[in-house]
Amino acid sequence: MTYQRFFSHAAAQMRESAIRKMGTLGTRIPDLISFAPGYPDPATFPRDRFQEIAASLLSGSDGSTLQYGPTRGFRPLVEALDSILLSRAIVSRFEQRLITSGSQQGLDLVAKVLIDPGDAVLVELPTYAGAISVFSNALADMVGVPQEDDGIDLAALDHTVARLRREGRRVRLLYLVPNFQNPTGLLIGLDKRRALLDWAERADVLIVEDDPYGDLYFPDSATAEETRPIKADDHGGRVVYLSSFSKTLAPGFRTAWVVAPEALAAKLEIAKQATDLCTGALDQRVVHQAIVQGVLAGLAPHLRAHYQAKCAVMQEAIERDLGGLVTCAPARGGFFLWATLPPQVDADSLLPRALAAAVTYVAGGAFFVDDGGANTLRLSFSQPTHDRIREGITRLAGAIRAELEAQSTPSRDNGISVPRG
Amino acid sequence: MTYQRFFSHAAAQMRESAIRKMGTLGTRIPDLISFAPGYPDPATFPRDRFQEIAASLLSGSDGSTLQYGPTRGFRPLVEALDSILLSRAIVSRFEQRLITSGSQQGLDLVAKVLIDPGDAVLVELPTYAGAISVFSNALADMVGVPQEDDGIDLAALDHTVARLRREGRRVRLLYLVPNFQNPTGLLIGLDKRRALLDWAERADVLIVEDDPYGDLYFPDSATAEETRPIKADDHGGRVVYLSSFSKTLAPGFRTAWVVAPEALAAKLEIAKQATDLCTGALDQRVVHQAIVQGVLAGLAPHLRAHYQAKCAVMQEAIERDLGGLVTCAPARGGFFLWATLPPQVDADSLLPRALAAAVTYVAGGAFFVDDGGANTLRLSFSQPTHDRIREGITRLAGAIRAELEAQSTPSRDNGISVPRG
Numbered sequence: 001m002t003y004q005r006f007f008s009h010a011a012a013q014m015r016e017s018a019i020r021k022m023g024t025l026g027t028r029i030p031d032l033i034s035f036a037p038g039y040p041d042p043a044t045f046p047r048d049r050f051q052e053i054a055a056s057l058l059s060g061s062d063g064s065t066l067q068y069g070p071t072r073g074f075r076p077l078v079e080a081l082d083s084i085l086l087s088r089a090i091v092s093r094f095e096q097r098l099i100t101s102g103s104q105q106g107l108d109l110v111a112k113v114l115i116d117p118g119d120a121v122l123v124e125l126p127t128y129a130g131a132i133s134v135f136s137n138a139l140a141d142m143v144g145v146p147q148e149d150d151g152i153d154l155a156a157l158d159h160t161v162a163r164l165r166r167e168g169r170r171v172r173l174l175y176l177v178p179n180f181q182n183p184t185g186l187l188i189g190l191d192k193r194r195a196l197l198d199w200a201e202r203a204d205v206l207i208v209e210d211d212p213y214g215d216l217y218f219p220d221s222a223t224a225e226e227t228r229p230i231k232a233d234d235h236g237g238r239v240v241y242l243s244s245f246s247k248t249l250a251p252g253f254r255t256a257w258v259v260a261p262e263a264l265a266a267k268l269e270i271a272k273q274a275t276d277l278c279t280g281a282l283d284q285r286v287v288h289q290a291i292v293q294g295v296l297a298g299l300a301p302h303l304r305a306h307y308q309a310k311c312a313v314m315q316e317a318i319e320r321d322l323g324g325l326v327t328c329a330p331a332r333g334g335f336f337l338w339a340t341l342p343p344q345v346d347a348d349s350l351l352p353r354a355l356a357a358a359v360t361y362v363a364g365g366a367f368f369v370d371d372g373g374a375n376t377l378r379l380s381f382s383q384p385t386h387d388r389i390r391e392g393i394t395r396l397a398g399a400i401r402a403e404l405e406a407q408s409t410p411s412r413d414n415g416i417s418v419p420r421g
Numbered sequence: 422m423t424y425q426r427f428f429s430h431a432a433a434q435m436r437e438s439a440i441r442k443m444g445t446l447g448t449r450i451p452d453l454i455s456f457a458p459g460y461p462d463p464a465t466f467p468r469d470r471f472q473e474i475a476a477s478l479l480s481g482s483d484g485s486t487l488q489y490g491p492t493r494g495f496r497p498l499v500e501a502l503d504s505i506l507l508s509r510a511i512v513s514r515f516e517q518r519l520i521t522s523g524s525q526q527g528l529d530l531v532a533k534v535l536i537d538p539g540d541a542v543l544v545e546l547p548t549y550a551g552a553i554s555v556f557s558n559a560l561a562d563m564v565g566v567p568q569e570d571d572g573i574d575l576a577a578l579d580h581t582v583a584r585l586r587r588e589g590r591r592v593r594l595l596y597l598v599p600n601f602q603n604p605t606g607l608l609i610g611l612d613k614r615r616a617l618l619d620w621a622e623r624a625d626v627l628i629v630e631d632d633p634y635g636d637l638y639f640p641d642s643a644t645a646e647e648t649r650p651i652k653a654d655d656h657g658g659r660v661v662y663l664s665s666f667s668k669t670l671a672p673g674f675r676t677a678w679v680v681a682p683e684a685l686a687a688k689l690e691i692a693k694q695a696t697d698l699c700t701g702a703l704d705q706r707v708v709h710q711a712i713v714q715g716v717l718a719g720l721a722p723h724l725r726a727h728y729q730a731k732c733a734v735m736q737e738a739i740e741r742d743l744g745g746l747v748t749c750a751p752a753r754g755g756f757f758l759w760a761t762l763p764p765q766v767d768a769d770s771l772l773p774r775a776l777a778a779a780v781t782y783v784a785g786g787a788f789f790v791d792d793g794g795a796n797t798l799r800l801s802f803s804q805p806t807h808d809r810i811r812e813g814i815t816r817l818a819g820a821i822r823a824e825l826e827a828q829s830t831p832s833r834d835n836g837i838s839v840p841r842g
Contacts, residue, residue, distance in 0.1 A: 001658045003684045006593050006627055011534040014691045042484025050487070051479035058472035063463025066471070066673035101522055101675070105697045112558065113432040117538075133695035137533065172427050206427055237422045252487035252702030254522070263424045270435045274554035276526045280701045281673030 009117070010137050033392035035361045035379040038182060038335045041310075042383075044303055045250045046295050053289040057282065066281055071273045073099025073257070074284035080291045081257055088214065089232035090241065095262045098269055101279045103212055103256040105272070106242040107131055110208055111138040112271045113264065114173055120164050122174040124152050126367030126376070128182045128210065131175055141169075142369040149329075151178065151188030154195055161203050173206045179214040179227045180334025183367045183378035187222065187332055193230045200238040207234075212244045212256075215300055217333035218308035227333070237261040245287050247335070248303060249296060253283040307335065307382060310389060314381040317390045321397035325404075328379075335382035338364070341375040341400065348374070350403050359395040430538070431558050454813035456782045456800040459603060459756045462731075463804075465724055466671045467716055474710040478703065487702055492694045494520025494678070495705035501712045502678055509635065510653035511662065516683045519690055522700045524633055524677040525551055526693070527663040531629055532559040533692045534685065535594055541585050543595040545573050547788030547797070549603045549631065552596055562590075563790040570750075572599065572609030575616055582624050594627045600635040600648045601755025604788045604799035608643065608753055614651045621659040633665045633677075636721055638754035639729035648754070658682035666708050668756070669724060670717060674704040728756065728803060731810060735802040738814035746821060749800075756803035759785070762796040762821065769795070771824050780816035 004012070057065050072078060078097050085092050100106040107130065115121065117139035123131065125144035135142050145160055146153045157174070164171050176196070178188040188196070200207050207230060214227040231241035244256035258268060272278075290296050311331050318328050318339070328339045341347060347363035354360055364376025381389055425433070478486050493499060499518050506513050521527040528551065536542065538560035544552065546565035556563050566581055567574045578595070585592050597617070599609040609617070621628050628651060635648040652662035665677035679689060693699075711717050732752050739749050739760070749760045762768060768784035775781055785797025802810055 001682070003682065003688075006535055006685075007688065008533065008535055008537045010537075011688045011692065014534075014688060014695075016691050016694070037489070039489055042488050045484070045487045047479055047487070051476060054475045054479060055472060058468050058475060063466070066466045066468070066671035067463050068458070068460055068667075068672045101697045101701075104695070108696045112429065113435075114427055114429055116429045116431075130695065130698070137692065137695050246489075250487035250702075251489045254697065254699075254701045261422070261424065264427075267424075267428065267432045267435060270437050271432065271558065273437070274435075274525070274551065274558050275529045276522045276675065276697070277551070278675075280522075280675045280704055283701055283704065 010139055029358055031358050033359045033384060033388050038380050039383045040247050044306055049295045050286055053286050057285050069278045069281050071269050071278050077284050077288040080288055088229050092259045096259050096265050098258045098265050099279050100256045100258055101254045101276055103242045103244040104130055106256055106258045107134045109268045109271045113267045115140045120169045120171045123369055126183055126373055128177055129366045144369045151186055151192050173208055175208045177210045179211050183336055184338040185331035185334055185336050197233055201236050207239045209239050210242045212247050213334040215248055216303060216307055219304055222332040249290055253287055255283050255287045310381045313386045314389045317393035321393050335380050337379045339377050339379055343375055345403055346374050347377040353399040353403055357395040357399045359392045431560055450779055452779050454780045454809050459801050460804045461668050465727055470716045471707055474707050478706050490699045490702050492690050492699050498705050498709040501709055509650050513680045517680050517686050519679045519686050520700050521677045521679055522675045522697055524663045524665040527677055527679045528552055528555045530689045530692045534688045536561045541590045541592045544790055547604055547794055549598055550787045565790045572607055572613050594629055596629045598631045600632050604757055605759040606752035606755050606757050618654055622657050628660045630660050631663045633668050634755040636669055637728055640725055643753035670711055674708055676704050676708045731802045734807045734810045738811045742814050742818035756801050758800045760798050760800055764796055766824055767795050768798040774824055775820040778816040778820045780813045
């Protein structure tokens with residue numbers, strides 16, 4: 001029996017995420033070095049503290065620790081967000097906050113509440129692939145806007161909205177990752193952040209600001225001030241702000257949050273009721289204790305140094321093994337380097353050769369809503385050790401050079417074999 | 422600033438769930454006895470075992486314990502479902518299973534994959550309110566089919582589908598809760614289950630079988646055989662089966678699962694990728710250990726006796742305090758009694774009087790997709806103690822009698838005051 005006739009329009013066009021597919025493929029290759037997933041380094045997880053906290057929570061007599069809880073979130077955790085948000089210059093009330101099961105759920109809820117099929121949704125070129133999946137499943141028509149060194153191109157943004165509106169299209173939101181963007185690592189400049197708020201007001205558009213990496217600036221090249229969220233200056237109620245504990249405490253707790261104008265937060269909460277009732281009770285309590293016991297605050301400087309060092313190792317290795325072949329702007333925070341290959345090298349076509357050399361990455365095309373980025377790739381330095389990063393870049397360099405060589409020797413057989421399952 | 426113009430069609434018509442609203446209201450009333458939420462009794466949670474398991478998991482060196490994981494689920498847990506499913510006579514392959522963040526997420530994914538706006542979705546009259554929310558947010562047009570003592574009325578089902586198809590409507594799925602239905606407690610008869618499979622084949626419709634309560638049959642009045650899932654005999658690939666650990670181990674872990682034909686399971690997995698990436702890593706591992714260490718199996722008989730006793734207490738209390746006024750079919754499993762008030766008593770209108778007496782319930786209308794059920798209510802006996810159940814029914818009886826008395830003495834002022842916030 002086939003099921004095509006039962007699928008919704010959304011399901012009919014759903015595609016497996018390139019990043020997840022890479023993960024599945026990768027498990028079959030021995031000794032693979034993966035620069036694909038944007039996973040934090042498990043070596044940074046404060047497991048001892050989590051163990052103490054969990055033991056204490058489960059030894060108590062509070063029946064709510066494992067019960068259903070409020071959709072809005074475990075109240076003390078929602079309240080504890082206050083100090084985290086204030087440290088980012090965001091003033092918010094309880095009623096504007098909502099705990100989500102990861103920021104991915106935050107995006108899903110945003111799509112449910114703000115997107116109708118056929119709506120135009122503005123995104124950066126390139127942008128986070130998980131957001132592309134959400135908006136695509138909501139049957140939105142994503143329209144990409146190019147980026148400059150300091151983030152999205154404002155003139156192009158104006159031009160794009162004007163064009164879409166002339167065409168009679170509905171444009172209700174712009175999705176941005178202002179801090180150490182996934183995938184490019186770019187940081188939107190402070191002037192541009194303020195200009196974006198003015199633009200949103202003028203264009204009557206909401207900004208969805210996704211900020212998982214803001215805490216992870218590299219002290220040698222960036223400051224906390226430079227990561228000031230757009231939301232911090234959102235006096236007009238134009239910004240839906242998403243952030244997460246996944247990149248700092250641990251992703252396994254699936255605990256993140258949204259701050260939005262109260263009327264939007266209320267709708268997001270109702271949407272969440274029908275989506276998963278509530279976020280995990282124990283997970284929220286562990287995260288809450290990690291905040292109030294100072295675990296998170298104590299961890300942050302260590303994480304910044306940890307990822308800064310890994311990034312430096314990868315940049316040096318690229319310089320050493322791929323200097324002149326690959327261009328790669330230095331990252332100032334986050335998990336990613338964004339590499340541009342020689343124009344004739346297609347990152348998708350290169351992948352079999354890379355896998356044969358036991359190294360992988362995400363081909364840049366996955367982050368573009370147009371057909372751009374064929375010769376780009378995202379390299380995540382967050383998880384592998386320094387030695388593995390160096391070794392992985394050496395392997396990647398071998399694959400790229402072999403590809404270039406193959407291109408200069410015409411032959412139908414590319415001479416490589418890759419495990420497929 | 423108002424946000425109406427930004428809301429999707431779905432958001433514009435989203436309403437807070439009646440059950441959740443009741444929960445919020447209830448927290449403001451001192452000494453309230455709540456028969457509203459279908460929460461398991463936290464006294465049954467095996468906290469000591471969870472504490473041991475969590476300590477062991479967090480003391481290990483496995484970095485994946487707190488990391489992102491596969492969207493499909495923690496592999497050993499997906500595998501461990503095999504024996505649970507076999508005990509319910511369901512034979513399934515790994516590729517047909519998917520872990521979800523609670524069964525509510527399972528329903529949300531089903532809606533994403535199988536429903537387009539305007540589709541007709543068949544549901545029982547009454548049905549689970551959380552499913553109504555999901556289908557409503559998916560902009561489905563729910564069509565209710567009456568139930569008989571042994572479950573949904575097959576003749577009415579045939580008639581309804583024929584009518585809808587004549588009207589040119591698309592009908593792709595029937596949603597059922599065959600075991601101890603939420604809200605009525607009804608059990609679909611075994612003959613009718615088989616007939617439903619034939620019907621699904623004939624009508625070319627999929628059945629979504631939601632089974633959170635099947636394990637909780639009451640040994641004095643029901644048998645495991647009577648809870649045999651429709652899925653067990655689904656040789657044609659017509660059934661999407663949902664079940665959960667929320668009513669047995671604990672809801673706070675947000676760990677549930679779906680079994681579906683492989684092509685559907687694959688689409689549900691892709692939908693889940695964009696919805697929350699994966700279910701909680703630690704939660705899944707705790708649940709997995711609770712299965713393999715025999716905690717779940719050891720708990721089940723205890724849970725059956727525990728809820729059977731509570732149900733009996735409530736039934737006796739209703740007999741004693743409300744005999745002749747309220748009719749209430751005996752429950753044979755699950756968490757709920759379904760009460761019918763005298764026809765002139767509206768359960769919604771009764772609510773302020775009940776709250777003033779510090780007792781609450783869910784007015785039955787919340788479970789109907791037509792305007793039915795005005796004089797019905799759902800009473801959950803799962804969470805309160807025996808004494809609180811008795812006291813709560815006494816309070817409810819007082820409220821009902823006062824309402825009847827008020828109706829027989831015409832007056833504009835109903836003479837009660839309720840805290841509102």
